[in-house]
Amino acid sequence: xxxxxxxxxxxxxxxxxxxxxxxxxxxxxxxxxxxxxxxxxxxxxxxxxxxxxxxxxxxxxxxxxxxxxxxxxxxxxxxxxxxxxxxxxxxxxxxxxxxxxxxxxxxxxxxxxxxxxxxxxxxxxxxxxxxxxxxxxxxxxxxxxxxxxxxxxxxxxxxxxxxxxxxxxxxxxxxxxxxxxxxxxxxxxxxxxxxxxxxxxxxxxxxxxxxxxxxxxxxxxxxxxxxxxxxxxxxxxxxxxxxxxxxxxxxxxxxxxxxxxxxxxxxxxxxxxxxxxxxxxxxxxxxxxxxxxxxxxxxxxxxxxxxxxxxxxxxxxxxxxxx
Amino acid sequence: xxxxxxxxxxxxxxxxxxxxxxxxxxxxxxxxxxxxxxxxxxxxxxxxxxxxxxxxxxxxxxxxxxxxxxxxxxxxxxxxxxxxxxxxxxxxxxxxxxxxxxxxxxxxxxxxxxxxxxxxxxxxxxxxxxxxxxxxxxxxxxxxxxxxxxxxxxxxxxxxxxxxxxxxxxxxxxxxxxxxxxxxxxxxxxxxxxxxxxxxxxxxxxxxxxxxxxxxxxxxxxxxxxxxxxxxxxxxxxxxxxxxxxxxxxxxxxxxxxxxxxxxxxxxxxxxxxxxxxxxxxxxxxxxxxxxxxxxxxxxxxxxxxxxxxxxxxxxxxxxxxx
DNA sequence: TATGGTTCGGCAACCGGTTGCAAAAAGTAT
DNA sequence: ATACTTTTTGCAACCGGTTGCCGAACCATA
Numbered sequence: 001x002x003x004x005x006x007x008x009x010x011x012x013x014x015x016x017x018x019x020x021x022x023x024x025x026x027x028x029x030x031x032x033x034x035x036x037x038x039x040x041x042x043x044x045x046x047x048x049x050x051x052x053x054x055x056x057x058x059x060x061x062x063x064x065x066x067x068x069x070x071x072x073x074x075x076x077x078x079x080x081x082x083x084x085x086x087x088x089x090x091x092x093x094x095x096x097x098x099x100x101x102x103x104x105x106x107x108x109x110x111x112x113x114x115x116x117x118x119x120x121x122x123x124x125x126x127x128x129x130x131x132x133x134x135x136x137x138x139x140x141x142x143x144x145x146x147x148x149x150x151x152x153x154x155x156x157x158x159x160x161x162x163x164x165x166x167x168x169x170x171x172x173x174x175x176x177x178x179x180x181x182x183x184x185x186x187x188x189x190x191x192x193x194x195x196x197x198x199x200x201x202x203x204x205x206x207x208x209x210x211x212x213x214x215x216x217x218x219x220x221x222x223x224x225x226x227x228x229x230x231x232x233x234x235x236x237x238x239x240x241x242x243x244x245x246x247x248x249x250x251x252x253x254x255x256x257x258x259x260x261x262x263x264x265x266x267x268x269x270x271x272x273x274x275x276x277x278x279x280x281x282x283x284x285x286x287x288x289x290x291x292x293x294x295x296x297x298x299x300x301x302x303x304x305x306x307x308x309x310x311x312x313x314x315x316x317x318x319x320x321x322x323x
Numbered sequence: 324x325x326x327x328x329x330x331x332x333x334x335x336x337x338x339x340x341x342x343x344x345x346x347x348x349x350x351x352x353x354x355x356x357x358x359x360x361x362x363x364x365x366x367x368x369x370x371x372x373x374x375x376x377x378x379x380x381x382x383x384x385x386x387x388x389x390x391x392x393x394x395x396x397x398x399x400x401x402x403x404x405x406x407x408x409x410x411x412x413x414x415x416x417x418x419x420x421x422x423x424x425x426x427x428x429x430x431x432x433x434x435x436x437x438x439x440x441x442x443x444x445x446x447x448x449x450x451x452x453x454x455x456x457x458x459x460x461x462x463x464x465x466x467x468x469x470x471x472x473x474x475x476x477x478x479x480x481x482x483x484x485x486x487x488x489x490x491x492x493x494x495x496x497x498x499x500x501x502x503x504x505x506x507x508x509x510x511x512x513x514x515x516x517x518x519x520x521x522x523x524x525x526x527x528x529x530x531x532x533x534x535x536x537x538x539x540x541x542x543x544x545x546x547x548x549x550x551x552x553x554x555x556x557x558x559x560x561x562x563x564x565x566x567x568x569x570x571x572x573x574x575x576x577x578x579x580x581x582x583x584x585x586x587x588x589x590x591x592x593x594x595x596x597x598x599x600x601x602x603x604x605x606x607x608x609x610x611x612x613x614x615x616x617x618x619x620x621x622x623x624x625x626x627x628x629x630x631x632x633x634x635x636x637x638x639x640x641x642x643x644x645x646x
Numbered sequence: 647t648a649t650g651g652t653t654c655g656g657c658a659a660c661c662g663g664t665t666g667c668a669a670a671a672a673g674t675a676t
Numbered sequence: 677a678t679a680c681t682t683t684t685t686g687c688a689a690c691c692g693g694t695t696g697c698c699g700a701a702c703c704a705t706a
Contacts, residue, residue: 004692015656020694030654047437051377052692055661060374062438070402071589076394080420092438095418097403114325114370115385115415213593240593266394270536270563272595327662338686343664353684375662378691653702664690672683 003046012040064112064119073265081286118293125184141293145186153289160278160310161194172321173230180207181234216241236261236268254319273316326369335363387435387442396588404609441616448507464616468509476612483601483633484517495644496553503530504557539564559584559591577642596639604631
């Protein structure tokens with residue numbers, strides 16, 4: 001039913017190998033022959049069968065992209081950018097969702113392994129050991145997670161956190177809280193370390209918490225109890241939940257407490273008050289990660305760490321400390 | 324390097340065909356032999372190569388899922404449900420994003436066609452002609468789009484719109500506006516038709532608009548000009564943008580104008596005022612669509628229309644008309 | 647014209663499974 | 677014991693490309 005390479009060969013009077021080479025090794029075939037073959041192929045509507053190609057070359061021309069939760073608005077821009085970049089390179093991207101479950105994540109990787117040439121692991125919750133073991137199985141690139149020796153794309157949350165803390169101290173806040181994320185999150189650890197290293201402020205850490213609105217809501221009680229007047233939340237969803245939870249307890253943002261999120265998701269621009277946040281260059285991260293991954297697919301062993309800048313965006317959820 | 328069927332055959336002293344059948348046609352092989360083969364396979368860590376299987380069977384065991392915009396929070400729950408359901412059936416799902424561009428959508432379908440067994444088209448903006456032509460190429464299921472004779476999963480926005488209009492009239496609103504979505508959107512057309520069919524109210528239609536917050540913001544001026552006091556927006560994003568735009572013009576929701584959205588996205592529960600909205604059973608739609616698709620992949624020609632219920636969720640963005 | 651070097655294209659094996667066909671083995675009826 | 681089924685297994689072709697190898701054709705140089 002479908003047009004195969006043999007149909008094209010027959011119709012253009014050459015051997016199948018010539019047709020094959022016309023596509024995948026143009027320099028090995030006479031330009032005239034090649035144009036004729038391509039014309040016939042075009043005419044017949046020939047499309048190479050990727051499964052067949054995969055069988056001999058061992059390249060599926062597919063990539064896997066594993067995220068903790070597609071519904072988390074942090075990921076879609078990254079996914080879109082990765083897909084667009086992959087398409088540019090004639091690759092496709094499988095997106096899979098682990099529901100924040102490390103077990104599911106591992107299974108998913110196993111299943112995917114045979115069908116893709118490489119995997120992008122975004123904010124993985126796996127242990128370092130597991131990640132190191134994985135290296136034998138398939139090329140991958142980590143996003144937002146640091147494991148020594150592995151190709152990685154990071155966004156500089158550490159710096160973001162320092163900017164956030166500085167912003168809060170400039171506003172006069174002296175007692176801060178960091179509402180941390182899931183255990184296993186590199187981002188969360190980075191934030192903590194950066195905040196802990198700042199002098200002249202008093203910082204408490206509250207967590208771990210699920211990286212969701214519900215997580216933020218639940219953390220409100222702890223924040224109130226902590227007596228902090230400035231809060232750095234694991235991400236914008238948590239920040240939004242937290243603001244809601246504080247409101248329920250009669251604590252108003254930014255009048256009584258200042259809150260800073262991370263990610264700069266759209267919802268943060270829409271919530272009231274508009275969220276002060278650390279913006280992450282997610283689209284750039286997606287593009288770069290794809291290119292790094294393809295490189296290590298081809299080169300067998302590329303390694304490297306790319307660190308992308310983050311920025312503090314001041315909106316309405318932070319304000320001067322009351323004296 | 325990887326373990327193949329031949330390795331398993333050698334190690335268990337049977338022919339490759341027996342190994343193959345142990346997996347894909349168990350009833351054709353002696354139970355004892357089979358358990359032995361499976362044990363050896365397990366032992367060696369054998370995993371069937373899907374590309375090879377695809378080559379002979381013509382089944383890739385992959386599905387395509389095409390959405391207008393992953394970043395639109397309406398889609399993720401649908402995607403997650405579809406992926407989970409597909410995994411249950413030993414299928415994988417490719418998600419692709421068209422950026423709301425019908426041209427990109429068509430290209431994407433073409434590229435995907437050779438790599439997947441079927442495609443889920445979610446809220447496609449293609450013309451009916453294109454969709455009908457597509458039928459020759461690959462099995463597909465439409466979600467949120469009605470084309471006669473095509474397998475389809477719909478959510479009953481018509482009924483949702485009637486409930487919304489009734490709700491507004493009960494609150495005393497007599498002049499309503501419908502802020503419509505993109506041209507080509509079935510949902511938008513349904514809403515319009517349902518609203519137009521209601522008696523005893525005065526309805527104006529404002530649109531088309533992009534299905535985004537920006538679209539809603541931009542529509543605010545028209546809404547004010549229309550003199551409507553009750554508004555049904557194409558979706559929650561538009562509704563949120565609209566509320567924002569109205570606020571900029573000094574029009575307060577729900578005091579001056581009542582607004583109802585569609586989709587029940589998470590952000591709607593977080594915005595101020597909390598959004599009254601028509602909830603869509605997206606997860607169910609994803610599951611059912613996958614099953615319908617697999618059915619028509621197997622059966623060659625399954626057709627059918629499934630209509631799912633919607634519900635009106637009253638929150639804070641609607642209130643009594645001022646007299 | 648003979649020689650050596652390129653370029654081009656055909657041949658055929660191969661990737662890793664699946665499947666129709668037929669032989670072998672086991673079971674049943676006569 | 678023989679003939680006939682039914683079950684189980686092996687054989688080999690096939691899916692649709694890719695690629696190493698070799699010979700033919702072509703070109704330039706001596």
